[in-house]
Amino acid sequence: MRVTTREELGGTVEEVYALFTDVAFQEAKCLATTDDANHFSVDVMGGPTGEKVRTERHLKSDGLPDVARSFVGEHLTIIEVQSWSAPAADGSRESAVDMHVKGAPLTLKGTLRLEPAGGATVKVLDLDLKAHVPFIGGKIERAAAEPIEAAIAIESELIREWLAR
Numbered sequence: 791m792r793v794t795t796r797e798e799l800g801g802t803v804e805e806v807y808a809l810f811t812d813v814a815f816q817e818a819k820c821l822a823t824t825d826d827a828n829h830f831s832v833d834v835m836g837g838p839t840g841e842k843v844r845t846e847r848h849l850k851s852d853g854l855p856d857v858a859r860s861f862v863g864e865h866l867t868i869i870e871v872q873s874w875s876a877p878a879a880d881g882s883r884e885s886a887v888d889m890h891v892k893g894a895p896l897t898l899k900g901t902l903r904l905e906p907a908g909g910a911t912v913k914v915l916d917l918d919l920k921a922h923v924p925f926i927g928g929k930i931e932r933a934a935a936e937p938i939e940a941a942i943a944i945e946s947e948l949i950r951e952w953l954a955r
Contacts, residue, residue: 791931793898793917795942801953803904806911807883809952810872810902811841819948820847823941840874840883849937867892872902881906887917895922896934913949915942 799806809815813834820830830847849866869892872885882905889898900917919938921930 791919791928791935793900793915793919793935793938793942795913795915795946797913797946798907799911799913799946799949799953801911802909803877803881803883803906803911805953806904806913806949807874809949810885811843811874815948815952816843816845818952819945820845822944822948824848840876840885841872842874843870843872845870866894887915889917896920896930897922898938913946 801809811834813832816832816834817830820832824830824847830845833844835842835844846867846869849868868889870887870889872887874883874885877883882903884904885902887898887900887902890896896919898917898919900915903914903916905912905914919931919935921927921934923930
């Protein structure tokens with residue numbers, strides 16, 4: 791199942807990129823998208839071409855089909871890794887996104903791209919959500935899509951708030 795968004799943000803690519811690679815912003819994102827403020831972690835590591843951002847957070851598994859909850863229990867542990875490349879000649883940035891649910895056959899992989907648009911940035915998220923479970927994978931994907939899209943909307947709102955500071 792494809793999950794895609796495209797939106798314009800009121801900051802330059804470097805300003806938006808700085809937020810994505812800022813520990814404080816990632817902690818705020820985790821707090822806003824978790825139901826357990828005591829169970830999340832953020833790690834930002836520098837590299838020769840760009841940063842790697844790793845977050846881990848817990849969410850309740852309410853809303854997932856019973857068979858999916860049998861894999862994960864009462865809580866989901868979501869691990870997200872963004873691997874950012876160096877800026878392109880036009881100033882754009884791209885990250886490989888790899889998100890998975892610990893102990894469950896559910897993955898979300900794709901790209902997050904930041905494109906310059908005058909003094910603003912267009913954020914393009916293109917992900918593939920897969921539940922690797924025969925016969926019921928589609929049902930799990932549909933159930934997981936809604937909270938994932940809600941988390942994406944929360945992150946976008948946080949970006950707007952932080953850029954407005």
